[in-house]
Structure formats: C-alpha cells, structure tokens
Amino acid sequence: MQFTVDATDGRARACTLVTAHSTVRTPVFMPVGTAAVVKALDTEDLTDRLGAQIVLANTYHLYLRPGDATVAELGGLHGFTGYGRSFLTDSGGFQAFSLSDIARPDDEGILFRSHIDGSSHYFTPAKVLDIQYNLGSDIMMILDDLVALPATRERIALSIDRTTRWAARSIAYHRASQARGIGVDQNIFAIIQGGTDPHFRKISAEALCAMDFDGFAIGGLSVGEANQAMYDTVEFTTPLMPADKPRYLMGVGTPEDLVENIERGVDMFDCVMPTRNARNGTLFTSFGKINIKAAKFKKDESPIDESCDCYTCRRHSRAYLNHLYRARELTYFRLASLHNLHYYFTLMGRAREAILAGKYAAFKRDFYNKRQK
Amino acid sequence: MQFTVDATDGRARACTLVTAHSTVRTPVFMPVGTAAVVKALDTEDLTDRLGAQIVLANTYHLYLRPGDATVAELGGLHGFTGYGRSFLTDSGGFQAFSLSDIARPDDEGILFRSHIDGSSHYFTPAKVLDIQYNLGSDIMMILDDLVALPATRERIALSIDRTTRWAARSIAYHRASQARGIGVDQNIFAIIQGGTDPHFRKISAEALCAMDFDGFAIGGLSVGEANQAMYDTVEFTTPLMPADKPRYLMGVGTPEDLVENIERGVDMFDCVMPTRNARNGTLFTSFGKINIKAAKFKKDESPIDESCDCYTCRRHSRAYLNHLYRARELTYFRLASLHNLHYYFTLMGRAREAILAGKYAAFKRDFYNKRQK
Numbered sequence: 073m074q075f076t077v078d079a080t081d082g083r084a085r086a087c088t089l090v091t092a093h094s095t096v097r098t099p100v101f102m103p104v105g106t107a108a109v110v111k112a113l114d115t116e117d118l119t120d121r122l123g124a125q126i127v128l129a130n131t132y133h134l135y136l137r138p139g140d141a142t143v144a145e146l147g148g149l150h151g152f153t154g155y156g157r158s159f160l161t162d163s164g165g166f167q168a169f170s171l172s173d174i175a176r177p178d179d180e181g182i183l184f185r186s187h188i189d190g191s192s193h194y195f196t197p198a199k200v201l202d203i204q205y206n207l208g209s210d211i212m213m214i215l216d217d218l219v220a221l222p223a224t225r226e227r228i229a230l231s232i233d234r235t236t237r238w239a240a241r242s243i244a245y246h247r248a249s250q251a252r253g254i255g256v257d258q259n260i261f262a263i264i265q266g267g268t269d270p271h272f273r274k275i276s277a278e279a280l281c282a283m284d285f286d287g288f289a290i291g292g293l294s295v296g297e298a299n300q301a302m303y304d305t306v307e308f309t310t311p312l313m314p315a316d317k318p319r320y321l322m323g324v325g326t327p328e329d330l331v332e333n334i335e336r337g338v339d340m341f342d343c344v345m346p347t348r349n350a351r352n353g354t355l356f357t358s359f360g361k362i363n364i365k366a367a368k369f370k371k372d373e374s375p376i377d378e379s380c381d382c383y384t385c386r387r388h389s390r391a392y393l394n395h396l397y398r399a400r401e402l403t404y405f406r407l408a409s410l411h412n413l414h415y416y417f418t419l420m421g422r423a424r425e426a427i428l429a430g431k432y433a434a435f436k437r438d439f440y441n442k443r444q445k
Numbered sequence: 446m447q448f449t450v451d452a453t454d455g456r457a458r459a460c461t462l463v464t465a466h467s468t469v470r471t472p473v474f475m476p477v478g479t480a481a482v483v484k485a486l487d488t489e490d491l492t493d494r495l496g497a498q499i500v501l502a503n504t505y506h507l508y509l510r511p512g513d514a515t516v517a518e519l520g521g522l523h524g525f526t527g528y529g530r531s532f533l534t535d536s537g538g539f540q541a542f543s544l545s546d547i548a549r550p551d552d553e554g555i556l557f558r559s560h561i562d563g564s565s566h567y568f569t570p571a572k573v574l575d576i577q578y579n580l581g582s583d584i585m586m587i588l589d590d591l592v593a594l595p596a597t598r599e600r601i602a603l604s605i606d607r608t609t610r611w612a613a614r615s616i617a618y619h620r621a622s623q624a625r626g627i628g629v630d631q632n633i634f635a636i637i638q639g640g641t642d643p644h645f646r647k648i649s650a651e652a653l654c655a656m657d658f659d660g661f662a663i664g665g666l667s668v669g670e671a672n673q674a675m676y677d678t679v680e681f682t683t684p685l686m687p688a689d690k691p692r693y694l695m696g697v698g699t700p701e702d703l704v705e706n707i708e709r710g711v712d713m714f715d716c717v718m719p720t721r722n723a724r725n726g727t728l729f730t731s732f733g734k735i736n737i738k739a740a741k742f743k744k745d746e747s748p749i750d751e752s753c754d755c756y757t758c759r760r761h762s763r764a765y766l767n768h769l770y771r772a773r774e775l776t777y778f779r780l781a782s783l784h785n786l787h788y789y790f791t792l793m794g795r796a797r798e799a800i801l802a803g804k805y806a807a808f809k810r811d812f813y814n815k816r817q818k
Binding site: 108112113114115133137142146147152153154371387391394395396398399401402403405406 | 480481482483484485486487488489506510511515518519520525526527743744746760761762764765767768769771772774775776778779780
C-alpha cells in the first residue's frame with residue numbers, strides 16, 4: 073500500500089492510499105457491506121451512482137455464510153461481488169462477541185457460537201487472517217480482545233495486554249505468510265483499545281504503533297459514551313499514531329462525528345448509520361435529519377434536500393418516498409440508501425477539498441451553520 | 446388512442462398502440478406496479494434498464510393509500526412516480542373481492558372493507574372511473590361483477606348480465622365525463638367474463654363488444670382452471686372481439702401462456718409472476734425455470750442464463766445471487782426482478798419480430814425446443 077499525506081490543515085489530513093485494487097482519497101467513509109453487499113444496493117450503485125471508494129465487509133458473517141473458502145474459490149470478495157475497488161474486512165471478533173450467545177475469550181483466542189446455526193467456532197489471531205486471505209480484502213483488521221462494559225480495571229488491563237500480544241502474533245504471522253506468497257497485496261491494521269481512559273489508550277497506542285503495521289485503527293469508541301468523551305479520546309490518541317500511516321476510527325458515526333474527528337486527525341471511517349437509518353426512514357440533509365415517515369411529507373413535492381444532486385433527489389419527491397415507505401415497498405430501501413450514502417460521500421469530498429484549500433475551519437463552521445437554520 | 450395492426454401471422458398480431466404518454470408495441474407484457482411501483486425496482490430500472498413500455502397499477506391499493514386525490518395533486522401516476530410512459534389501471538373490483546374480509550356486490554356496485562384499516566367503502570362503475578381519472582392512467586378498466594367459484598349457473602348468468610349493465614353505465618359515464626373535459630386522454634376497456642363456458646363467454650363478448658370501448662379484455666381466466674381450458678376459452682373468444690381494437694388477457698401468465706395466447710390473437714398481458722417468482726427464488730431462462738436457492742448454485746460462477754444479456758446476468762453469478770438470497774439481502778430482490786422482467790420483455794419482443802416476419806410458428810417451436818434440452 074502506498075500512502076501519501078497530500079495536505080494538512082491543523083490536524084486534519086487529506087491523504088491518498090493506493091491499494092492493489094484502487095486509489096482511495098481521504099477523508100473517506102466506508103459503507104458497510106456486511107454480507108459482501110451494501111444492503112439494498114448493487115455494485116453499479118456503489119461505483120457509478122455513488123462513487124464509493126472502499127467498502128467494509130464483515131469477516132464473521134462471510135466466514136459463516138457462504139464460507140471464506142467459497143469466497144476464495146469465486147475470486148475473493150472482488151470476484152464474488154464484481155466490485156473492483158478496495159475492500160476492508162474487520163477481524164470478526166466484534167461480531168463473535170456481540171452476535172453470539174456465548175463468546176469466551178482466553179489467551180489464545182475467542183470461542184463463540186454461530187448466530188445462524190449455533191455451531192461452535194474458535195477465532196485466533198492467525199485464524200482471522202487466514203479467513204481474510206481467503207476473502208482477499210485490501211485491508212485486514214487484526215483480532216483484539218474485547219471486554220463487556222462495565223469491567224474492572226484489572227480486566228481492562230488484561231484486555232489491553234492480550235490485544236498487544238495478539239497484535240504481535242498477527243504481524244509476525246502476516247509477514248511470514250507474505251514471505252510464503254500469501255496475502256502479498258493485503259495490508260494489515262492494528263486496533264488501539266483502552267476505552268475513554270487516557271492511561272490505557274496510551275499504553276495500547278504505544279505498544280501497537282511500535283509494530284510494523286500498515287495502518288492503525290482506534291477501536292472501542294461509539295459504544296454509548298458521550299460524544300465529547302469520544303472526541304477527547306480521539307484528540308488524545310491521534311498524536312500517538314504515526315503520521316505516515318492511515319488512521320481509521322472504527323464504527324463512527326454521525327455526520328457531526330465525522331466532521332469533528334477529521335479535525336482531530338482521522339482519515340477513515342465506517343458506520344452502518346447511513347444505510348440503517350435510511351431503512352428506518354431517517355434521511356440526512358444539509359440542514360439536519362428528517363424522518364420521511366412524517367405525515368407532513370405526504371403531499372410534499374420537493375426532493376429530500378433541494379441542494380442534493382443524488383440519484384434519488386434528481387428523480388423523486390418526498391411524497392413518493394413517504395408513500396413507498398408507508399407501503400413497505402422494497403424500492404424505498406434502495407432509493408433512501410442511495411441518498412444517505414451520497415450525503416456521506418459528498419460530505420467527505422467537501423472536507424477533503426477544504427483541507428486541500430486550507431479552509432477546514434470555514435468548512436466546519438458552514439456545516440454547523442446550515443443545521444441551525 | 447391510436448391503434449394499428451402492423452402485421453398478422455395466423456391469428457397472432459403485432460400492433461402499435463399510441464397513448465397520450467407513449468407508443469406501445471405489441472405483443473406487450475405489463476409488469477405489475479401495485480402501489481405505483483414495480484416491487485424492488487425504480488423508474489429508471491423500468492425505462493433504461495428494462496425498456497418497460499406500459500405498467501399496470503392497482504386502483505384498489507392506490508385509492509386506499511396514498512389516496513387517489515393525493516395522487517392527482519401530485520401530478521397523477523406519471524407525476525407521482527416519475528415514470529413517463531403509459532399506465533394501465535385495473536378497476537379495483539378484483540382486489541375489493543379478493544383482499545377484503547367481506548365484499549358484497551349488489552346491482553349498483555361492491556361494498557367492501559379495507560384490508561389496511563377495516564374501513565368500509567363502496568365501488569360503483571362511476572366511482573372507479575372517478576378514481577382512475579385522479580390516477581390519470583392511460584387505460585382504465587371498468588368495474589365488473591365477480592363471482593366466487595363454484596357458483597350456480599343462475600349466479601353466473603346474473604354476473605354476466607350485471608357486468609353488461611355496469612359496462613353500459615361505465616361507457617356512458619366516461620363519454621359524458623370526456624364531454625366535460627375529464628379523462629379526455631384516458632382510454633376505457635371493458636372486460637369479457639363467462640369463465641370457461643362458451644355459452645356465457647359468447648353472451649358477454651357480444652354484449653360488450655357492441656359498445657364503444659377503446660379496447661377489450663378477457664377476464665376471469667388463470668384462476669386455477671387447466672391450461673388447455675384457458676387456451677380454448679381464449680381461442681373461442683378472440684374471434685368475437687373487434688379486430689381493430691386491442692385485446693388484453695388479464696392476469697396471465699407463464700411464458701408458455703404468453704406464447705400460446707399470442708398465437709390465439711391476444712395483444713396485451715399482465716401478471717405478478719415474473720416479479721413475485723423472482724422474490725421467491727424462481728428465475729426464468731431460455732431453458733426453463735431454475736430455483737436460485739438450490740445448493741448446486743452455491744459455487745456456480747455462470748450467470749443465470751448464458752444467453753441472457755440483462756443487467757444482472759452481465760454482472761453477477763448464480764453463486765452471488767444464491768448467497769444474496771440465502772442471506773435475505775434486499776439487493777437480491779432487485780437483481781432477480783430485473784432478470785425475470787427482462788426475460789418476459791425479451792420474449793415479447795421476439796414474438797413481435799416473429800409475427801412481423803411471418804415466422805410465429807417457428808418462433809413457438811424454437812421456444813419449446815430450448816426447454817426440452
């Protein structure tokens with residue numbers, strides 16, 4: 073992976089990341105394609121109608137169905153889906169932890185049961201990389217030891233320590249694999265943990281950033297803490313991360329979260345919010361969120377957002393979308409998802425332009441001003 | 446409406462039908478867009494990706510939600526949906542009969558309860574035209590008196606007689622409306638009833654075809670009778686219909702049904718089959734139907750049909766569609782619906798070419814031969 077910082081504006085960065093499959097300009101938002109598909113959209117929606125640069129797919133789900141070996145036989149994620157740009161895959165650890173009835177971590181890995189059929193599985197640092205080799209993602213995330221909160225400081229300290237040990241195993245395993253010709257074009261990112269506690273964040277960041285990863289993520293945020301606590305943690309953590317490697321804030325977030333965290337030095341984001349909210353009727357606009365279910369939209373002939381030039385806003389009225397939502401028509405989900413993702417991608421593109429022009433502060437002020445009208 | 450018979454081949458006809466919104470070449474298949482949307486597809490799918498010429502929308506559903514007055518305020522079906530080509534709307538009688546807990550016909554109309562909220566409504570021949578004026582469809586169907594089978598011959602005779610009386614009221618009401626400037630560009634079709642009984646079909650056809658309708662439909666078939674009984678009834682009925690007006694066989698059917706009934710002189714068809722089957726996993730191909738759920742497709746890298754050039758077959762494998770279906774991904778429904786409708790439209794286009802070339806018999810033979818391989 074080639075990585076270049078094209079410009080900085082304060083701590084905000086505009087970077088270029090070149091994988092074996094595509095060039096990614098940051099700040100970048102990665103839509104979530106859990107089962108090798110962004111819900112309700114197809115490959116051409118992502119490329120031609122949205123300009124998605126990189127898609128996140130979930131290792132846990134694909135490992136269970138259709139199985140990573142099957143995906144490998146079908147040409148990896150790129151061949152399987154027909155999406156030719158970049159993929160990032162998570163480690164599967166978070167889903168093993170959150171979707172399974174039982175998830176038992178020990179020093180070697182995580183034992184869990186499939187949420188589909190109840191079968192037992194064991195994820196280790198090497199195992200989740202083997203799966204991701206089969207998936208052929210451009211960026212692989214390593215396994216980390218997650219802790220159910222609230223937890224004692226002893227348990228958190230163990231988690232940080234275990235995550236560091238697993239990271240060391242992961243990078244050693246990956247470099248050895250590459251030496252054998254496996255995963256040669258695949259990049260590997262570590263995940264800094266430590267909740268909102270500066271003490272633990274510092275330990276985790278320093279230990280992981282000393283290792284030869286291709287990039288680093290900040291994990292364990294956006295799990296219910298106050299927004300300001302998230303922003304403070306990111307602000308504290310990014311200076312501990314190398315400037316010459318990409319920085320990825322996992323599972324974040326709202327448009328406000330993106331704007332705030334770009335300012336604090338984050339390059340990459342992913343979140344189910346734009347697509348999940350779309351399906352629930354919540355649509356993003358330059359002036360804030362609207363709920364398309366609302367009766368006031370029943371006869372509203374204007375588009376979702378007058379200033380939006382997305383596929384949906386160029387074709388359909390709020391009234392039609394309100395009707396499709398109420399009639400539970402499948403078509404609604406696609407049109408709404410196209411709009412929300414277009415909103416996110418456009419926001420990221422404008423943030424990048426602002427950074428390149430040295431005008432991020434003005435961009436941020438304008439972003440908030442429009443929402444107060 | 447301008448109507449021209451471009452060519453005939455035996456009884457098969459290739460016609461051109463010009464409405465206020467578009468030119469329709471027959472034989473034509475109308476996809477069903479119950480709630481002013483063809484399930485899982487959008488307007489651009491219909492026009493650019495499929496070339497749909499005319500869409501059927503359901504009066505009953507749109508009357509109840511969002512309400513025909515609302516649709517009128519939003520520019521009728523064309524303005525509401527953004528689909529600029531032709532719409533045909535049914536009378537709503539069939540749905541009032543089939544979706545309602547109670548449906549009581551009397552000499553003036555049909556009393557029924559909404560399947561959405563249980564509210565009571567009364568459809569009369571004039572009322573369903575008023576609704577269709579609000580919807581602004583290019584072709585309106587008149588109300589007919591449906592009978593739950595089995596029924597006595599007395600009840601069937603009453604139904605035929607009542608349908609004829611309602612037809613007379615409908616055409617008189619419509620011509621009077623047009624004289625007042627309402628529905629000027631809208632066409633009106635009557636529906637020949639009589640089940641599979643030649644006696645009743647003849648009475649119904651002769652009575653209705655003596656009136657000044659813009660076209661005629663054959664109703665009450667594809668309701669469980671044997672295929673051959675349907676074909677025989679159509680074969681008996683089309684010679685009773687005027688040659689200079691379009692002939693529409695309602696709610697039919699399978700690809701085989703289309704091929705057989707075109708041969709018997711039918712111009713227009715509608716059916717939920719291609720879209721509903723798509724959603725259930727049944728996909729149409731030149732060699733017959735396949736069920737994409739089947740385990741044998743899990744690693745099948747070929748498209749649904751090697752000879753198909755639809756949006757989906759040009760992009761995705763059976764393996765990917767099998768995965769999307771099994772993972773219950775929304776994207777599946779659109780990709781499968783695009784394929785099945787493309788199959789139907791292509792079949793109709795080839796039937797037309799065959800008729801124009803005077804080679805319908807060879808076309809039909811080839812259609813069946815491919816299925817026997």
